[in-house]
Amino acid sequence: MSQHVVKPTTYYLVFATLIVLTLLTVGLSRVEMAESLHTLIGLTIAVAKASLVILFFMHLFYSTRLTWVVALSGLLWLGILITYTMTDYLTRNWDTISR
Amino acid sequence: MGKHPALAHHFDDLEQQREAGTLGMWIFLATELMVFGGLFTGYTVYRWMYSAAFGEASGHLIWQLASVNTVVLLTSSLTMAMAVHSAATGNRQRLLAFLATTGLLGATFLGTKFYEYYVDYKEELIPFPGFVFADKAPDGKEMWTGYQRVSRVSRTEYIRQVKLFYTLYFIMTGLHAIHMIIGLGVLAWVMRDAYRGRFTPDYHPQVELFGLYWHFVDLVWIFLLPLLYLLGGAH
Numbered sequence: 001m002s003q004h005v006v007k008p009t010t011y012y013l014v015f016a017t018l019i020v021l022t023l024l025t026v027g028l029s030r031v032e033m034a035e036s037l038h039t040l041i042g043l044t045i046a047v048a049k050a051s052l053v054i055l056f057f058m059h060l061f062y063s064t065r066l067t068w069v070v071a072l073s074g075l076l077w078l079g080i081l082i083t084y085t086m087t088d089y090l091t092r093n094w095d096t097i098s099r
Numbered sequence: 100m101g102k103h104p105a106l107a108h109h110f111d112d113l114e115q116q117r118e119a120g121t122l123g124m125w126i127f128l129a130t131e132l133m134v135f136g137g138l139f140t141g142y143t144v145y146r147w148m149y150s151a152a153f154g155e156a157s158g159h160l161i162w163q164l165a166s167v168n169t170v171v172l173l174t175s176s177l178t179m180a181m182a183v184h185s186a187a188t189g190n191r192q193r194l195l196a197f198l199a200t201t202g203l204l205g206a207t208f209l210g211t212k213f214y215e216y217y218v219d220y221k222e223e224l225i226p227f228p229g230f231v232f233a234d235k236a237p238d239g240k241e242m243w244t245g246y247q248r249v250s251r252v253s254r255t256e257y258i259r260q261v262k263l264f265y266t267l268y269f270i271m272t273g274l275h276a277i278h279m280i281i282g283l284g285v286l287a288w289v290m291r292d293a294y295r296g297r298f299t300p301d302y303h304p305q306v307e308l309f310g311l312y313w314h315f316v317d318l319v320w321i322f323l324l325p326l327l328y329l330l331g332g333a334h
Contacts, residue, residue, distance in 0.1 A: 005187045006180075015177040019170060022324075026166045029329035035154060042325030049321045057180045058314045059307075064118060067125055074129030078136040085140050089147065 004062045014056045021049050105302045113302060124308045128315045131278075135319050138271050142326060145263055152260030155245040157330035159224060160268065164215045165328045168208050169320065175204035176317045183310045189300040191293065198290045198306075201313065205283050212276055216269075225269070226262035268327050275323060278316050285309055 025045040029038060055061040060071055103113045110116040146153050182197035219225060223233035236242050246257030289305050292298065298306060 005184065008181060008184060011177060011180045011184070015173065018173045022166070022169050022173065025325055025329065026162070029162070029325070035150065035330070038330065042329050046322050046325050050318050053176060053314055053318055053321070057176050057317075058311055063121070066118075067121060070122060070125040070129060074125075074132045077129070078132055078139075081133070081136050082140050082143055086143060086147070089144055 004059075006056070006059065006062065010056060014052050018049055018052055021045050103302065105299075117302070117304060120304045120308055121311075124311045128311060131315060135271070135274070138267065138274065139322070139326075142267050142271065145260075145267070146326075149260035149263065151245045151249045152243075152257055153264045154330050155243065156261045156264035156268075157327060159222065160328050161215055161218060162328040164211055165324055168211050169324050171204050171208045171211070172317050172320050175201045175208070176314050178204065179310045179313045183303075183307055186293075186298050186303040186306040187300055191296060191298075194293050194298070194306070195290065198286060198293060202283055202286050202290070205279055205286070205313075209276060209279055209283075212272065219265075224265055226265040227269075232258075232262065271323060271327070275316065275319050278319070282309075282313055282316055285312070 025042055028041055028045075054071065060068065063071075105116075106113055107116060110119065178197045178200040182194055182201060185191075185194035185197055220230075223231050226232055233242055243254065243258050243261055246252045246254045249257065252260075286309065289309050292305060
């Protein structure tokens, strides 16, 4: 994010892709399918959009390795929060197989 | 070797100073990620536990408004990125124009969001004390009938789960909206400095770092959209 000036063309291409992905996620949500599939698709597209925003709009692609470490650490900690919480709930009540 | 006027005494050079600012903002954003992360985790747990109730509740939200708002926010991220570009190329006019457009789009997002809240209020979907919560639809039909498809869940318990969805919905989008309002306030301050010609192509951290914050707020919404609005799609 220091000296490197990103070309506007890059920004416009990223933007176009983001819009397409948005239309895709909304469109697919209207199609009849299993709920888990809706979730998987929705989250996959969201991660793709987020990656584009982080890498190009937030310049992470052009940033130093130290910045990468900080950014990825944040994601790692979020992963720990969600994963460890869910492994607790997902492993409860195995005797009754209920929620 | 002449020192850059913006160089603070505790940095070797401007490059290091810039990097320090960037790192600081990313660290702050990591803490912000954890704030929203707590809410997303709660959402994940209850979405898993009460998937039927969450699906039915989500179906009453206005996904069309949320989708339009997503496009509005993504466009504001584009104009913000272009604002940073304008600052880096020393174009003050374009910088101001892009910053102003970003602010306008942000305000549009908030206006749409608050209109959406108003419609939610009229449809009696607010789960908080002091508000009436919908029991029957306008045509007289009973609402929240999904409990019949879930084993061992009474309608009372089911409605409790439905209300939990709406609680998470209002708090998560509300916290997001607060971040946007604060963002617009900071944006006004950045615009004032830009107008006064405070930024140079080689040093304009306020624009860059505010940009990082703005994109982060966009990121949160990118996840809020599918998780809150696009569940009850074809149900």
